[in-house]
Amino acid sequence: MTGDITIGTLADADGDAPATLRATRFNRHTFWCGQSGSGKTYALGVVLERLLLGTQVPMLVLDPNADFVRLGEVRDETDPETAAALAALDVRVLRPRGLGDATPLHVRYIDMTLRGRAATLQIDPVRDAAEYNALLHLESEVGPLESDRLASVLRDSDDPAKHALLRRLENLGVLDWDVWARGHESAEDVVDERPRATVMDLGGFHEQLEAKVAALAVLDHLWATREQRKPMLIVIDEAHNLCRPDPESDVEAALTERIVQIAAEGRKYGLWLVLSTQRPSKVHVNALSQCDNLALMRMSSPRDLAELGDVFGYAPADLLAASPHFLQGQALFAGGFVPEASVVQVAARWTHEGGSDVAVPI
Incomplete structure (x- = not known):
């Protein structure tokens, strides 16, 4: 990976001073958090788009709410040069039972x-x-x-x-279960081809456990093939569902152990995590503590802010304390992927956001 990616503007600067992230430092784990309504998922999409164009690293997105299933679909207002570059990328979307035109999401037991x-x-x-x-x-x-x-x-x-x-x-x-490949192409096969992005839509299965089994199968496969040292940015949205401190089933326990292992040992093999959640206290601390990058959007919970302060000592206390007052789309970036900790107003998306809030009927 080379160069920096521009993700928006500095919120506390005069004019439109660009805010950049060091793309090369995504070879460290990243923690991304913000409460509901903060723009967390939208802003994460902005960064993933910029990484798609600004780097060559393949990414795997574990997507429980179909928020990233349109990552390969360019918005009409995107400038033509950027739109053409995005359209040329190999973005694969795997969905239960092949929802829409997507490839079915299958794994091999x-x-x-x-x-x-x-x-x-x-x-x-x-x-x-x-x-x-x-x-x-x-x-x-x-x-x-x-x-x-x-x-x-x-x-x-x-x-x-x-x-x-x-x-x-x-x-x-x-x-x-619909998740089994039964001789058909599996998510493991797709990931092995290293497209620019593989989005696994984990929603829509009849059984909730199927989604977690699919995630476990692919993460286990990446770990089993880690000695190949082929880089992969693993984005886990709603990470509190897959990396819990108090797993309630054997599959959840196996998932948490695998994610914690990747957090502790995966960097040297090119397996880099982006853990995104609304509730930091609901993510296993042994995964949280391995993250060298922090993106914090609006967060009002004193408990969560106190934990973030304890775990991410490099984040300035005054900026953490300001988080409850962030506007939608504003985020504190701290750690190795920024020159210095700063609050950023994240730019507009180039591609469509898959999920959105349901409006109140009037």
């Missing part, structure tokens, strides 16, 4: 880690030792979990553990 496969089925290796052992050896006998033969193979077996595993599969409805 067979390629997940053993931890991920067991977590998907809520199997504990000690508590459910017999079923875990059956799962451990099953795929060598029948192939991938999503195989149509699986239920009949388990049903015809004389092994009580396999019968128990079949009951678990049927009770959870896992075999019927």
